Amino acid sequence: MALIVQKYGGTSVGSVERIFNVARRVAGCARSGNAVAVVVSAMGDTTDDLLALARSVSEKPPERETAMLLTTGEQVSAALLAMALDKLGCPACSFTGPQAGILTDGVPLDARIRAFNPVKVRQALEEGKVAVVAGFQGADPDGLLNTLGRGGSDTTAVALAAALGADLCEIYTDVDGVYTVDPRLVPAAGKMDFISYDEMLEMASLGAKVLHPRAVDCGRAHGVVIHVRSSFNEETGTLVKEDTALETGTVVRGIACDTDQAKIAIIGVPDRPGIAARIFSAIGQRGINVDLIVQSIRRNGENDILFTVRADDVDKTLAVVKPVADEVGARDVCVHRGVAKVSVIGAGMMHHSGVAASMFEALASEGINIEIISTSEIRISCLIDETRVQDAARAIHRKFGLGNDRQ
Ligand code: ADP
Ligand code: ASP
Ligand code: MG
Secondary structure: OOEEEEEEOOHHHOOHHHHHHHHHHHHHHHHOOOEEEEEEOOOOOHHHHHHHHHHHHOOOOOHHHHHHHHHHHHHHHHHHHHHHHHHOOOOEEEEOHHHHOEEEOOOOOOOOEEEEOOHHHHHHHHOOOEEEEEOOEEEOOOOOEEEOOOOOHHHHHHHHHHHHOOOEEEEEEOOOOOEOOOOOOOOOOOEOOEEEHHHHHHHHHOOOOOOOHHHHHHHHHHOOOEEEEEOOOOOOOEEEEOOOHHHOOOOOOEEEEEEEEEEEEEEEEEOOOOHHHHHHHHHHHOOOOOOOEEEEEOOOOEEEEEEEEEHHHHHHHHHHHHHHHHHHOOOEEEEEEEEEEEEEEOHHHHHOOOHHHHHHHHHHHOOOOOOEEEEEOOEEEEEEEHHHHHHHHHHHHHHOOOHHHOO
């Protein structure tokens, strides 16, 4: 008998019929003698619909209330899946995140899990029931509901697998596994049999939304092997696990694209020490993640500072940047939303030169302009025009001979 945690994403539970499809899979697994805990996302586009509903009431809905609203989406799926299992004669009970024992840090819409003590889940499993947990949520020490950030149900699942000491953590989604690039963007994308935590973390952080970055981080920290696979067939998917010597050797493993980016430019900043520190510490204090940064030198003792943030964070960022820009005597602050980040990822890059040049050549061959470049040991990212993302991904995929572009 194995202890298995399964997570089903929004598309997989998108209708009553699909909930029954999931219930049959779960019941089959439980009937084979396994203890099964299931984490579910909200049905289909529910989270987006709830956000739109909130915005129809208020342009800036309070974050506390938004969290209260969004957590209902996952609760609906959890209750319905438990009912479907019951209907199939498979004993089950559902739990909200807090009932499952998830304690969060109090950040309403991007909370971290501080502690996970799954007492009730364990009890249900011991009673021979399937435990169904609402993903993407927890409660802070005051009992207020928090969400874990978009895509956060993956993190609930991996954290639950770690807390229970599960034998398997399966993430069921609407693709067959992790591909060399989003298969909806590049048809020649190839499925990977495995990917290391480090590479997957880069892919996820850089926009491959198939896994929530913090789920990968949690898996790495607790040694949880994550199996990403389809809820619509029985195929083996992709294993996310520790790298082993035998498995290295490929220079570029995958490409990630992120269209959820905005570029902010602070124009005409006086060229004095300490100004960048002022601007970025003000942004950091608001908990906003800044990604690519460049400072371009102009004449007459002035610079322009450009950086990217998540599109959702633009208003929050401007609210802190504008006063600081005024204070230091900058001339203007502009926002440009039509940008995207394209990145190549691969642990093998550390030992190879020429990867950046090949990537730039691929973009140049398509006439795509690079606005900002950033590199780390295992990735290279370029900021480009959002409308060229697909061309860029296809050209880079071909250039590196990934997936079905392999010669
Ligand atoms: P779920 O609702 O199951 O959590 P998501 O929509 O969050 O599913 O993630 C799955 C989607 O991630 C896929 O439909 C696919 O379009 C996208 N995706 C982006 N990059 C990749 C990649 N490298 N491999 C697989 N899927 C990817
Ligand atoms: N329902 C949430 C979202 O759409 C969480 C998730 O699906 O993982 O972001
Ligand atoms: Mg997801």
